[in-house]
Amino acid sequence: MVQKIVIFIVSVLFFTILYFFVKFLYVMSWLNNLKIDYTITPINVISLIFSSVLTIWIGWYISKRLTEQRFEKEFLIRDLNSIETEIHYIENVFNSSTQVDISFVASKGNNIQLLKERFSATLKLMKISSFDDKKLNEKTNALFTQTTNFDSPQILTSDIDIQLINQKCSDVILETRNLIIQINNR
Structure with a gap:
């Protein structure tokens, strides 16, 4: 209204x-x-053709460049969303079950490591040096250490500091969202 x-x-x-x-x-x-003058001079025709071609070329170039940039951003955002999905799996395992299979958590941690490496490789391929993924690496490594540093392959959730693991998961998710915001603002 x-x-x-x-x-x-x-x-x-x-x-x-x-x-x-x-x-x-x-x-x-x-x-x-x-x-109003109805005579046509060659310079007017040339000027009209030149300005039309220039306008079309500038519009094509700008739209092509914007499409390429959005496509590049989507690659990076998709990798970060995949990392966040894996973190949610880990978080759900610790919050919903009474006994945690450490090998499952370790495999999810390995998936996160592969996704981080793919994200870093994509940054290098795109020649983007303005994004610092070191914080993401530190936080995911801290999460991996916290979720897999146990003596047995199965562990009861009562023996685990769930709040600390939830905090580590939140730290990683917030860092991925921070990177997504940085990518979108680029």
Whole structure:
């Protein structure tokens, strides 16, 4: 509703200004002296063709470049979303079961490591040096250590500090979201 009111006010203002501008031109007799020349000169044709080609080329180049940048961003964002999904799996295992299979958690940790390596390799391929993924590496390594540093392959959740693991999971998720925001703002 507010948007419609703003559009109405802006259009009334525009037409009011246009009315006074045309009235000014009429009073100053600028419209009476208006003459249209119907002759075609070669320089006008060349100018018209050149400006048309230049306009089309600039539009094509800008749209192509924006599409390429969005495509590159989607690669990086997809990798970070995959890391976040794996973190959610780990978090769910610790929060929903009474006994945790450490080999499953370790395999999810290995998946996260592979996704991090793919993310870093993609950054290098795209020649993007402005993103620092060291914090992500530190936080995922801390999570991996916290979730797999046990003596037995099966462990009861009552013997685990679930709050610390949830905090480590949250740290990694927040870092991936921070990187996604940085990528989108690039």
